[in-house]
Amino acid sequence: MHPPISLIFFFLTAGTSIGLFIFTYFIEFLTLFGKGQGLPKEVVLVSGVISLILIGAGAIGASFHLGHKLRAWKAIKRFNTSWLSREAVFSGAYGFTLLIYLVLKYFEVSPFLEHTFGIITWILGILSGFSTAMIYASNKFVLEWNTGITVIYYLLMYLMLGSSAFTIISYFYNLPYTGTFLFLTFLFVLLGLGFRIAFNVRQFYIKRPTLNEALNLPHNRSIRVIDKSSTTDNYCTTEFYYAKGKQMLPTFIPLAYLFTFVIPLFLLIYIYVTDVVNLPLLVLIYLSILAGSAIERWCFFVEGNHVQNLFYGLYPEEGYKLRKGYMERKETRISIY
Template sequence: MHPPMSLIFFFLTAGTSIGLFIFMYAIEFLKLFGKGQGLPQEVILKLGVLELILIGLGAFGASFHLGHKLRAWKAIKRFRTSWLSREAVFSGAYGFTLLVYLVLNQVGANPFFEHLFGILTFVLGILSGFSTAMIYASNKFVLEWNSSITVIYYLLMYLMLGSTLMAYFSYLYNLPYLGVFIFLSFLFIALAFGFRLAFNIRQFYLKRPTLNEALNLPHNRPMRVIDTGSTTDNYCTEEFFYRRGKEMLSTVIPLAYLITFLVPLFLVLYAWITGTANHWIFGLTYLFVLFGSALERWSFFVEGNHVQNLFYGLYPEQGYTLRKGFMERKETKISLYG
């Protein structure tokens, strides 16, 4: 699949915003039970404004992926059936409740209403990330994405972005939570690394469809592409297949693993074991995670192979290997009435 830069930008900005808020509000929520000191109002304001800016930039950037931007509001009409619609609704609601929470926090409003909107924002942020992940995981036409692994490591990367940035701010504002966020950064980077690895390993065991299956024909007469029906590139061959990207994957995927997971893990472990704490080590950890996540998202899109590519001779070679006994007994029925 062709990687849309606007959606990669949305992932980075929305992921950082939601991940950062999850940890920021978790500190405030635990304070209700006498666990920890909470955060100074000034810090909450600064982090909250940053989160609002990031989710706003993400929504603006994602709009460039739309063919008719003025019709974006129609996305909410399909809430019951579309994960894309749910993403739009939950992301917009997250931004609104975040703004209300910040106002209530700064004016010293009734704690009940402040935490009511804090919990709502927390839940809406998770639902927004889950909905975004499900857009890909529920797509049965791209087998590489169609897995619960996609959802789990997608959400883990949100937490990875949030925890590494929160570690930086803990040092910057001299908060008593630096050790906690060093540990959480290590935990979520390691978990995201493990699930991303599982995502790639799973691709070796995918049972890819054949042309016979796509055409609903038995396998006793194997079909093959002789003429793709198009002598020039078109929307299907450009948006559903990225030839140059496929050629670069063998280089970009190892680089993404190195920058997104391995280098940040080394930096966090170094800070943890040696007790070293400074702007550079925590700032670089987040920047490596951020830049590496961009490469990871790029790879994720390029790794996707839409089954329509079978008809253009662009599907992975495994797709033409007939699986013995899969459809030999299937009856082929041709009818004008379905």
């Protein structure tokens, strides 16, 4: 699949925004049960404003992926059946309730209203991230994405971005949470590494569709592509198959692993061993995860193989291997009744 830069930008901004607010409000939420002292008002506002700006920028950036941008509002019309529609609704609602929460926090109108909108925003943020992940995980036409691993790994990347971003804020304001969030960042990066490896290993065991299956024919009659269905490039051959990207994957996948996991883990271990913590080091960890996530999302799209590529002879070779037993007992009956 061709990697849309606008959607990668949305992932980075929305991921940091939602991840950052998840941890910011969670500390505030614990005060309802007498746990911790919460956060200074200034920290909540600064973190919240950053989250609000990021989700707004992400929504604007994602709109460039639309063919008719003025019709973006129509995305909400299929909420019952479309994960894309749910993403649009939940993301928009998240930004709106976040704004209300920040206004209530600034004017200190009512602690009850603050926490009510804080909880609603917190839930909407998680639903937004889950809906975005399900857009890909529910796609049965791209077998590489069609797995629960996609959802878990997607949400883990939100937590990686959010925890590393909040660590910077915690250190900058000299809060007592820096050590805790260094550990959480290490934990989420380690879990993310595990699920990313699982995502890549799974690709070796996917049972690829065959032309026989696509045409609903038994496997005892071998079907093969004699010639491409189109002699020139078109939308299907460029958007559903990125030839140049396929050639670059062997280089970009190691880079994604390096920046997203290896460098942050090395720096976090360095902090634990030397007990040296400073702002440039924490910023470097976040930027490494951010850059790595951008490369990883690029790889994620390019790794996807849409089954329509069978029609154009662009599907991976293993997709043409016949599997014995498929529909070999199927009987064809012709009747006038």
